[in-house]
Amino acid sequence: MRRLMFIFLMLIGIVSNAQTTVQGKVVDENSQPIPGANVVLVGKTEGTVTDFDGNFTFNTSQAPPFQLRITSIGFSDFVANVTSNNQTLSITLAEASTLLDEIVISASRTPERIFESPVSVERFGLKEIKNTTSESFYGGLQNLKGVDINTNSLTFQSINTRGFATFANNRFLQLVDGMDNTAPGLNFVLGNLVGMSELDVQSVEILPGASSALYGAGAFNGILFMSSKSPFDFQGISAYAKGGVTVQDAAGNNFYKDFGIRAAHAFSDKVAVKANLSVLTGEDWHANSTMDLNNPGADRSNPAYDGLNIYGDEVSTNLNFDAAAGLPSGTVGSAVISRTGYDEADLADYGAESVKSDFALHYRPFANDFEIILNSRIGRGTTIYQGANRYAVSGFTMQQHKLEIKNKNFFLRGYIVSENSGDAYDTRFAAININRLWKSDVQWFTDYASAYIPTYLGGIQQGGLTPEQASEQAHIAGRQSADTGRLIPGTPAFESAFNQVTNDGDLTTGAKFIDKTKFRHINGNYNFAHLIDNWADLQVGGSFREYVLNSNGTIFTDIDGPISYNEYGAYVQLQKKFLDDRLKFTGSARYDKNEFFDGFVSPRLSLAYTAGEKRNHNLRVSVQQGFRNPTTQDLFIGLNAGRAILVGSAPANLDRDVRTFNVSQSAQDNLGVPATVQIVGRAAYENAYSTSSLQAGTPQAVNTPLVKPEEITAFEVGYRAQVDRFTIDLSGYYNSYSDFLANTTTAVPFYGEAGDGGLSLLALQNGDYQIYQTYTNSDAAINSYGGTVGVDTKIGNFDFGVNYTYAELDIDEGKYPDLRTNFNTPKHKVKASFGNAALFKNFGFNVNYRWSDTYYWEASFADGDIPAFTVLDAQINYSVPSIKSVFKVGGSNLLGDEYYTAIGTGNIGSIYYVSWAINP
Known part of the structure; x- marks a missing residue:
């Protein structure tokens, strides 16, 4: 690790000397500045962005003449000729229907147009945030093609792509300014509960599918990247206030409010700071289903009644x-x-709250792109989280503290993420x-x-x-x-x-869970393109992470003190264009090692070809391997969840979970068994019967293998095109999984050895056994496949878009009836949008429509069918330039038909809101 740090610190000193400087300003057809526009050197990876006033300065070692491509989402791209040093450009971008010329970073860790990205990518920028019909920008992401949002509660929405997800979605990674936003002990992202204020969001990028080759084990099924606004480029004070009502049959009408403020200032061309604060409060969706889990259709008169909520x-x-x-x-x-x-x-107290705050200091010691950033984020939330049970999460806090050093060729960042469960309880x-x-x-x-x-x-x-x-x-x-x-x-x-x-953390007598888990992370990346005369884009990088589990024995088996372990990885990527820059090759490979498992190599290869006289057609194909390490809970959980005791399968964990059980009087009297016995977690894996065989009346002893990483091989093909005023984007994928991470339940007898044909069977007959949930891998062949197609266009000044997503699971359910994949996504989804950002002067509107097919929800809390649903959202907005304000009136689920996306949650009703944004 020290050697890796030394190498990156050495790389920091390599800063190229710019030989050519170009300045300019980018405006729209109304002479209004366009902040955040991308200015990229044609044929290279170098680029910059415009500031709040549309100004930019671009430095390069390239000698004139050369060309700069200027792009911004919602506008046609513009190519400017640079013929001399210190040239000043004045650029006007025309509004257009194309969405493919915008620059993204996430797909290859380097700037490139969406049009040429080697994999599927979705982007949500400043224009989309302004025009979103949802009550928040995060909720607006559900209108992107291929994206699912499962609503757990008012303040907790879980994003997923391509299936395989519960609310504890540890297959999907979310990065906030490069920091992993996963709650360390829970192992999943709490939506935007403790994320980013919409005032500070510059762009959101989503990569559906596996991306382990560049981002490691967490990037198994998709990644969401949120990038904030630089205080150098976006200065001043901005604010918003929203108010409205939530409407639900179970909860009635309740007031909902959300406000935020952002302040940013550059004291010079070397020092800038910014701070954000946002607060949301409201009434959560009430969950009040009385369905009998074991006997659907029965009511509370059933002596064995077990209601869902x-x-x-x-x-x-x-x-x-x-x-x-x-x-x-x-x-x-x-x-x-x-x-x-x-x-x-x-x-449960259904009062929902989300408080997000952050502060950042940006320092450019040489007044160029070499930058040092100190950033702290603290979020607090109150919500309902549904996992094995329903948890009232009150006063949950998460902190992120980062130090980052970067320029356009490299970054090196180190950060810590810690959580405190507050007053949460089961x-x-x-x-x-x-x-x-x-x-x-x-x-x-x-x-x-x-x-x-x-x-x-x-x-x-x-x-x-x-x-x-x-x-x-x-x-x-x-x-x-x-x-x-x-x-x-x-x-x-x-x-x-x-x-x-x-207030009691012992689940035999109480309900509180305590979690102060954290992880420390360092990662870096260097692009050698400028050192090899931009012959190719060559990147190397690496990362190191240390987990420190700390739940006082309420979640993990850490009753005698925190548990620590680590993992690390390194990668290399080469990207090169051929055939007059029409053919783009991308090859990458990453090696990762968790201290409990063998190392794993994740390669990725892709080819993209730009066709057509106007270079307006792009075809791509890619194949990659990925993996997912078992989570902290897969390894070290030790939790009595009621219906089963959960025991992680890290070798060091098997003997840490020790519990005492009472033995039946019959066994004491007839078999001479002591009144109490101690069972060690290891028995769940090595001395147990499968529960399915027990329920069938033919007990079968099982030895459950210890968990190991899950692997995926992902194939993808795609096509993008700009044909007249139509933008077309379609893709198809096929994923093949091996060593699929899975849970099994076993019955551990209190006496005898499983399979002995005698004493242990008597234990089962006497009810002297305990159900455990184990963490292992399935040998089932599991495949999934699907695709998306989206078409966007302009009809006059009206924007229209429609997309369709298909997803399917391929598994031999007859051969593996006990396997729970948690695929949890509809086979068919249709989304459409219709709007006009300038219906008349300063007035715009937008409408979003979503239809979801019925699907089967499978999770530890409860299983069941999710009925098909249709949702209509809409908003109108009015800008008042004289006071730099935008007023918006909108509503989500305007049809009023309540629906739900998971079994056990409250029905999702309607939200009606009014907002006022100043200098957004």
Whole structure:
């Protein structure tokens, strides 16, 4: 690591001496400056961007004559001839329908037009942010082709591409100014809950699919890049204020507000600073489904009722009434009985909040593009997160602190990301342990049986009831008796128990989860193009990361102190043009090593060819391999989630999870087994039965392999074209997975050895076993494929676009019935947009339409079908240049048909808003 640092520090000193300087200003046809326009040397990778006033300065070692291509999204590109040093250019860009000439960085880590990108890429810039119909720029990303947004709550939306995702989407990477925005302990991105204020967003780029060759293990299924505005280029004070209402059947109408402010100032051409603050508050979407998970169609009269958004009723047992009363078998019988649960609304505060702040100091010691950046981001949020259970996340904070050194040829950055779970708690365990704090499970079921038996017998013997009628009355009497004195939400006794449980981090008695996990990361990249006379674009880079897991034993097996481990990687990429710059070759390879696994090489090859007399057709093909390391939870989790105990499969973790269980009285009396036994997590992998065989009545012993990295081979073809006023962009992909990361559930007997044919089977018969969830890999052949097609055009001054996405999973479900892939994406999606940024002077509008096909949602909380839905969003906006303001009125889900994107979440209603943005 020290050697790698030394190499990059040496590279910092290599700064080319500019020989030619070109200055200029870029404006639109109304003579208004165009900030953020790209100015790129034709045939090379060198470039710059215009500042807030449309001005730019470009330095290059290239001697005149040469050409500069100036582009900005929403405008036709312009090629300017440079014939002398210190030339000043005045450039006017005409508005156009083309979307393919905009410059992106993410696809190759170097500036290039979307048109020539070797892989699929989507971009969301300043114009899109202004015209978005969603209440936030982040929500507006769902209108891009190939992009899914699963709404977990009002402040937490999860972005995904090409399937395979739950809300804990650890297959999709999100970078904010180069920093990984993944919550270190949770292993996934919390949407924009603790991300970036829309006032500071300059552009958003999304790479669908695998990108491990350049970005490592986290870039397995897609990456989102958010880039902020430089305080050198975008100065002054800007602000916005939004207000409106959220409308939902379950929650009613509730006020929603969001405001933000950005301040940036360049004290000189060497020093600039900026600061941002945004605050959003509102009422979250209420989740109130009473569907019985185990018996759809049943209501709460079912003695074994287990409601979807009802918690505490997961605690159940098979009550043998005959054995309890000492009666002959078959007299009264037995039944599965669940404890009475609490509604989610009784356990969760639906107040949603997102507070984002950041500060950055930019220093250019030589007044050129060599820059040192110190950046700190702190976000706090309150939301509902759905994982294995539903978690009330209150006061969650995440911090990112970065030091970066860069110029146009290299960057070296080091940063730390840390999280604090605040007052977060598990709503399911809150309900379970409130019930137990009031009355133990043993006492509650005893009271139930004590009332059930005489009521049943009386109904048969004196009341002349049928067994079914007597049983129905007896169940009512049993529950009433067992629930006598039960804590009622809203009462002081309930609030006291609730506070006690939610401040207790032991899930056997409480519900709070504690997480102060962090990771440290350093990465760098150097482009040697300027040292080899721009013969090719040659880049090298590397990264190092150290995880420090710290949950005090509430999530990970770190009860005796934090757990640390690391991973590192390095890559190289060559990009070269041939045949009069029509053929573009890109080749890259990356080596990564996690301390628990063998190293892995991720290569990528692509060819792109620009055809046509006007160079307006581009065809591309690419193939790459990628991998995904097991997450921190895959490796070191040790959590009792209620229905199962989750034990990670890092070799060092197998013996860290030690739990004590009570043994049945029958086993104590007849087999001489102690009253309690200790089970080590290793047993879930080495001494267990598969739960599917147990449920089938034919127990089969299994040895579960330890988890290892998942691999992917991804193929992609694409075509882009600009034909008259039509922009066409289509792509198709085929992904083949091996060692697919998967979970299995096993049953660990409290005594005996699995497969012994004797003692362990008695343990299963006596109910003396525990269900565990293991982390492993499937040997199933898993493939996915699909494609997108998008067409954008101008009809008069009206913008119109439509796109279609297809996604399919290919797996032998009959051969692997227990495999849970969490593909979780519709087979068909259609999106369309229609608008006019200048319907008349200073007035514009935009309309977005989305249709999603029905699909099956599969996740640890619950599975089920998601019905097809249609969503219509719209906005109108009016600019007042004299006060540098834009006023907007809009709404999302204007049709009012509530829908949901995952089983267990609240229905998504409508949001109506009014906003005022100053100097946006």
